[in-house]
Structures are given as structure tokens and as C-alpha cells.
Amino acid sequence: MNERTPEPAHRLRRLRSSAGMRALVREHRLHPAELVLPLFAVTGRGVCREVSSMPGVFRESPDMLAEHVQRAAELGIRSVMLFGLPDGKDHEGRSALDPAGVVPQALAAIKKAAPEVVRIADLCFCEYTSHGHCGPLDAAGHVDNDATLALLGQQAEVLAAAGADVIAPSGMMDGMVAAIRRALDGGGHEMLPILSYAAKYASAFYGPFRDAADSAPTFGDRRAYQMDPANGREALREVALDLEEGADMVMVKPALPCLDIIRAVRERHDVPLAAYQVSGEYSMIAAAGACGWIDAPRVMRESLIAIRRAGADMIITYAAESASREIREGRFDA
Ligand code: PBG
DSSP: OOOOOOOOSOOGGGGGSSHHHHHHTOOOOOOGGGEEEEEEEOSSSSOEEEETTEEEEEEEOHHHHHHHHHHHHHTTOOEEEEEEOOSOOBSSOGGGGOTTSHHHHHHHHHHHHOTTSEEEEEEOSTTTBTTOOSSOBOTTSSBOHHHHHHHHHHHHHHHHHTTOSEEEEOSOOTTHHHHHHHHHHHTTOTTOOBEEEEEEBOOGGGHHHHHHTTOOOSSSOSTTTSBOTTOSHHHHHHHHHHHHTTOSEEEEESSGGGHHHHHHHHHHOOSOEEEEEOHHHHHHHHHHHHTTSSOHHHHHHHHHHHHHHHTOSEEEETTHHHHHHHHHTTGGGO
């Protein structure tokens, strides 16, 4: 008589028994071409200064950026996102409209050194205004939405003329995509795509970025234009509107706190979807790793694959280079 104890009807562990078996049934993988490397441009020559709250992230002059992008390209990275730190700031952020400004200089230097790399230009005023808000202020001290739209159109034209390959507005102004599309088309740049920071939350995870880009608001916060982290449906409205206005790609930001939003956008829309693993996400992993509290490379790999699993096509991450190296070394598939 066969006296067997009741067996589990299903044994999912069968397919977890070896590295080869796990690789065979793995649902998601990353490729360096899907990672976007954010870069901080400053003026000058030979400048490369580490951001204190972001180990491994630097503010670099155009010549150093050019070499940096060449090294990144050797790792398989094919696109970068540029932020600029101007020499001077004023109330309106006029240096953002300088055709010889820091981002136009960086765009040119990178084009020369690594012509194949896609240069995405972040479009916002917070790095350029003396008050650190994302556009000019009205009499009450609020960002003036419609005045900002006109300026964003001008900034987009400047960056387009400087050779940007993608324009990525990040200021969460209503109507920004339509205004930028109109300006670009009017200037003969109808083929230049827009990656909209469509669902961008008013997040405390941006803290280290504001050190890096010197863009913290000098008063108040960004909750009157960026989204409330308590809201999910509103993100879908933001995305739908940006697509209606002509966005070619949309972004959800931050990434790990917004996996549900990434998934919801993925299910509703068929456009390319980016997720931004922001500065705080990066720095928390780096800091806990430095304390010996977590295995930082493993936590980074797990975070990136979770963002992919949620539905992002591309990930903007400060870990683009280390992750690309690990992808090449097969560590994501170990
Ligand atoms: C500019 C901008 C910010 C980030 C990207 N573009 C800062 C902000 O909105 O305060 C944050 C990126 C990061 O934290 O890595 N508006």
C-alpha cells in the first residue's frame, strides 16, 4: 500500500532549483540601453566635484562631461539627461535662455565626443531662479503658470537650437507640453521629441538633487505645482493630458515610491514610459551600504528590476554606470 503523506499539489520551487533554471524562467531583464544617466553641468574647464550627498555623482564642466559620456557609452549607456548649474541666477531665471549657457555648452561638448549618445535636456527654471522655484513668481509669491509657459517655450527653442535630442519638461506647469510643442514646431523643430515629467510628485526624495543642482526653493516648497503623494488617480489625469498635448514619452517620478503609478500608467497607455529613480532613492541605498547595513549593489539591482517589473521601459538612474557594469558582468542574472 502506498502510504504517502499528502503532497503539495504545486511545487513552484522546482523552477528555482539552480541559477540556470532561474535564468530560464526569469521574466524581466535590464539592458544598459534602457538606463539614462543624469549629469550635472557647470561652466569652466577640468571641473569635477563630487556632490557630498550623492557619492559617485559629480558636477562637471563640459570637457569633463564629454569624457564621462564617452566612458558611459563604452559601458553600453546610450542616453544621458542634462541639468545645468548656471554661473548667475536672477528672479526670472534668465540664464536658462542663454544660447551660450552651461547646458548648450555641455550639449555641444558631448555631441563632439560621443555623437551617437541621446542627450535629453531637462527643462525647468528652478536651477536658474534666485528663489529656486520652477518659474517666475506673481505678486503673491506663487509660480505664475502662464508666464512660465512662455518662458518654457523659449527655453525649449534655445536647447533645441543647441542640439538637444529630447526635451524633458519637469516643472509640472499646466499646459507645458502644448506650449513647448508649439514653440518647437514654430522654430522648425517638429521632429524633436518631448519626454514629459507627467506625474511628478512633491517628494522629499529630491533632497540630494537640490544639493547637486543648487535648486532648493529659498522659501516654501513645490506642493502648489508638484503632485500630492497621497494621490494616484490624479497621476493618470496628468499623463492623459500630457499625451493629449503631444508628449511622445511620459515619466513617473520618483520611482520606487510610485510603483503602483508606473503600473497603472503602463496598463492604460502604450507610449514609452520612463521612471526616474531619484536622488534620495540613490543616496539612501548608498548611505545604508556605506554603514554596512545593507548590501548596496544587491539592493540597487532589486530596486531597478522592481521598477522594470512595475512596467517602466526606461529608468533614469544615478546608478546607470554601475548597473550597466553589473549587467555586463552577468550579475543581474547570477
Ligand atoms: C527640476 C528637477 C528636480 C528633479 C529633477 N528635475 C528637482 C525638483 O523638482 O525639486 C529631481 C531629481 C532627483 O531628485 O534626482 N524641477
